[in-house]
Amino acid sequence: MxxxxxxxxxxxxxxxxxxxxxxxxxxxxxxxxxxxxxxxxxxxxxxxxxxxxxxxxxxxxxxxxxxxxxxxxxxxxxxxxxxxxxxxxxxxxPAPPAQETPGQMRDLARALKELPPLLREAVILVGAQGLSHQEAAEICGVPIGTMKARVSRARKLLAAALGRVTA
CATH class of the missing domain: 1.10.1740 (Rna Polymerase Sigma Factor; Chain: A)
Known part of the structure; x- marks a missing residue:
């Protein structure tokens, strides 16, 4: 070739x-x-x-x-x-007060933006990009357990930010 x-x-x-x-x-x-x-x-x-x-x-x-x-x-x-x-x-x-935005997608976007960058990238790679935990861990250069923990923490923080109870 x-x-x-x-x-x-x-x-x-x-x-x-x-x-x-x-x-x-x-x-x-x-x-x-x-x-x-x-x-x-x-x-x-x-x-x-x-x-x-x-x-x-x-x-x-x-x-x-x-x-x-x-x-x-x-x-x-x-x-x-x-x-x-x-x-x-x-x-x-001082920052202007946050305003309520209608719609679940806007709420999710705001909650994602508030996540720490490492947690945000983990949940995006696994959730939105559809990568496995292993693939996401390789991209981020961390052990798979670390990636799983980051995704779990991100999901809990998102659920709390959106007012949903997690078990």
Whole structure:
């Protein structure tokens, strides 16, 4: 197989993954524009990484989801550092009171956004993306038990936030 055919196949495979990558990024970010930026950066890094490798990645989907996750966490850490710098420089203004939004989907979206990032990504990978606990654990680079615990805690927090009792 020629290099051009391999390149075309890779581009096709990445194009097929775009909707799933965008959905995952949107759940992580909570914002469509940030999610698009995240996916764009992930694709650029993926292409650079794959060009530099001798071997081909066996599971492109898992690879790309892991790249999106890693970039999200890099940006999250950078935002935290920037927040500390800004807080030290400018006094914090009080946040406006939260307003009730109609509809269960909006309530769920708000509850997801309030989850800690590690729990949010776990429940999205397993719940929304349909990955097994094992696949999600591999993407996040944690043991399967840790992934199961994160998913369980996320589900309990979501149930509490939505006013549902868990057994």
């Amino acid at each position: 020629t290099e051009q055919a391999t390149d075309t196949g890779l581009r096709s495979a990445l194009a097929e993954l775009l909707p799933e990558l965008r959905a995952f990024a949107r759940f992580l970010c909570g914002n469509a524009a940030q999610a698009d930026d995240l996916v764009q950066e992930a694709l650029a890094r993926t292409l650079r990484s794959l060009d530099a490798q001798e071997e081909r990645v066996t599971d492109l989907r898992a690879w790309c989801l892991a790249v999106v996750r890693n970039i999200f966490h890099e940006e999250l850490r950078a935002r935290k550092r920037e927040t500390v710098r800004l807080r030290d420089a400018v006094p914090e203004e």
